[in-house]
Amino acid sequence: MERKSVAGTIRNRERSKEKFLDAVGKILRTKGYTALKINDIAATAGVDKKMIYTYFGGINDLIDEYIRSQDYWSKMTIDEVRKIKPRLDDGGKAFMEEMLLTQYDYVYKNKEAQKLLLWRLSEPRKALRKLTDTQEENGEYIFNLMIDSYFEDRCEDFRAILAIMVSGLYYLNMYAEINGSVFCGIDVNTLKGRDKIKGAVSFLLKQSYDNL
CATH class of the missing domain: 1.10.357 (Tetracycline Repressor; domain 2)
Known part of the structure; x- marks a missing residue:
């Protein structure tokens, strides 16, 4: 059960990271880079903004990872x-x-x-x-x-x-x-x-x- 729990946590983490990256793309596409604010990114992703710090280290690191992916x-x-x-x-x-x-x-x-x-x-x-x-x-x-x-x-x-x-x-x-x-x-x-x-x-x- 513990192994499944760890695997589930990893999957949830990856899903949440993908939601944040998708949110950056959506905002960039529709509103431009000046609209890339942490609250708007979190709201668009539907994930607590604290997770941006947990998964990426901060909004700048999130945006940087998105840039590299595109x-x-x-x-x-x-x-x-x-x-x-x-x-x-x-x-x-x-x-x-x-x-x-x-x-x-x-x-x-x-x-x-x-x-x-x-x-x-x-x-x-x-x-x-x-x-x-x-x-x-x-x-x-x-x-x-x-x-x-x-x-x-x-x-x-x-x-x-x-x-x-x-x-x-x-x-x-x-x-x-x-x-x-x-x-x-x-x-x-x-x-x-x-x-x-x-x-x-x-x-x-x-x-x-x-x-x-």
């Missing part, structure tokens, strides 16, 4: 890349194409991720800075593993192209959500429009690999 490139850890076992003989072309197109769809569907991107541009926060550092660390592993040796002395040129592509895909999704869906005459909220953008990503990658 970012696309932070999830692409070194361990995850190793699990995928990407092709190396093509200089990472197939892998990068899949990652960019997946990022594009992920941010489009994930409103919380869009809010996090806006938050990162709006104010300094230690966890948001850590997010950027983690992205760079993961990205550096990918570059060193498959890309830099392929492009050799042109590797920085390719990095610059990727910087524009990654940030551009982020921007298109946020723009479509906030200011209207037509950009350069393409409706990026339609399947046809999004396919055009994806086609452009594939074209730019091919041109880069063929001509750099």
Whole structure:
């Protein structure tokens, strides 16, 4: 009975933690990051606010854990890349194409991720800075593993192209959500429009690999 009681306690703890994390996401999605107050988070979660301190150590630690759980490139850890076992003989072309197109769809569907991107541009926060550092660390592993040796002395040129592509895909999704869906005459909220953008990503990658 004691073993079952311990297991039940662990399950309850995990459920409560998930409720808090979901509450942060709901508030961020509907009201923005300025509305992330401890009483509102607890009320939205339906869990005593004291449990935020018990499970996370405080509201800042709760928010920091939520931030880490939502970012696309932070999830692409070194361990995850190793699990995928990407092709190396093509200089990472197939892998990068899949990652960019997946990022594009992920941010489009994930409103919380869009809010996090806006938050990162709006104010300094230690966890948001850590997010950027983690992205760079993961990205550096990918570059060193498959890309830099392929492009050799042109590797920085390719990095610059990727910087524009990654940030551009982020921007298109946020723009479509906030200011209207037509950009350069393409409706990026339609399947046809999004396919055009994806086609452009594939074209730019091919041109880069063929001509750099």
